[in-house]
Amino acid sequence: MILEKKLPIQYLIGIVKYELIVVLTLSLITHFGALRLSSFLPEMPLAIPAFLGTSITVLLSFKMNQSYDRWWEARKVWGAITNDSRSLVMQLQAFVKHDQAGLVKKIAYRQVAWGYALGSALRGNDPIVGLDHLLDSHDVTHAVTHQNKPLALLQLTVRDVSAIRATQDIDVHAHIHLQETIIRLTDSMGAAERINRTVFPSAYRLILHLIIYLFVITLAISLSGINNVFVIPLLLLISAGFFCIEKIAYHLQDPFKNGPSDIAVTDIATNIEISTRELLGEVSVPFKKVSNDYYVM
Secondary structure (H helix, E strand, O other), X not given: OEOOOOOOHHHHHHHHHHHHHHHHHHXXXXXXXXXXXXXXXOOOOOHHHHHHHHHHHXXXXXXXXXXXXXXHHHHHHHHHHHHHHHHHHHHHHHHOOHHHHHHHHHHHHHHHHHHHHHXXXXXXXXXXXXXXXXXXXXXXXXHHOOOOHHHHHHHHHHHHHHHHHHOOOOOHHHHHHHHHHHHHHHHHHHHHHHHHHOOOOHXXXXXXXXXXXXXXXXXXXXXXXXXXXXXXXXXXXXXHHHHHHHHHXXXXXXXXXXXXXXXXXXXXXXXHHHHHHHHOOOOOOOOOOOOOOOEOO
C-alpha cells in the first residue's frame, strides 16, 4: 500500500516508460510526416483531439472509480478479518475454562498464521512458508495436503472448538458464537478470493490505450505548424498524465498483485499478531516495522 509520502519520480516514470516510448515514436513520425506531407493532408482542427481528450478523461474517470471500488472493497474485507480475528481470541478467553488455556493459545496462534497464510495465498506465494513459529507439526501436515491451505487451517479451528464443546468446557451458546465468528472469517476469505479471481476486462484497457495513441497522432498533426521543440515535449507530458492515471487504476484493480499499490496484507497480519499476543498477555510482542520506503506490503 502506497503511503502518504512523496512518490519517487522513478516510480512514476517506470510505470509508463514503455507507453511513453510508443508515444515518442508516434509523435516524431506523425509530426515530421505531417510537415513533409502538409500539402497533401487536410487541415486537422484542434476540435478533434480536444474531443478525443474529453473522451479519454471520461473513460479514465470510469476506470479509476471502478478500480478504487475493488481496492476499497478488498481493504474493508481485511478490516473485517482484523476485527473477527481479535474477536475470536477474546471469545475463546471469555467462554473457555481456564484449564484449556493451552488450547486457546494454540487456536490464537493458528488464527495469526491464518492471516499470514491467506495474504500469501492471495499473492500467489506459498502460504505455509515462515509460519513454523505459529503452527505445530500436526497443523502443517494437515495444511499441506490441501490446495486451499487457509481453509484447512480454519477447519482445524472448527475441530478444536467442537472438541472443547464435546468436553463441556463451553456451553451451546458460546459454541454458536464461536462458530458465527469462524463463519464470518470464512466469508471474508471468500470475498478476498472473489476479488482476486475476478478479472477486469482487458479489452477496456486496450481500447483506452488505442484512443490515447489516436489522440497523440491527431494532436501532432494539428500542431504540425509549431516548432517541434515545443510539440514533442507537450505530447509526452499530456500523454504521460493520461497513462499515469490509467496505470494507477490498473494497479488498484488488482489489490493482491504483490506490488506497491497492494492492500498491505502482511502489515495487517502483523497487526493481528501483535494484538493477539497482547491479548494472550505475552511480554515478547513483535514490534511493527516502520517503513522507510514509500509503500508497505
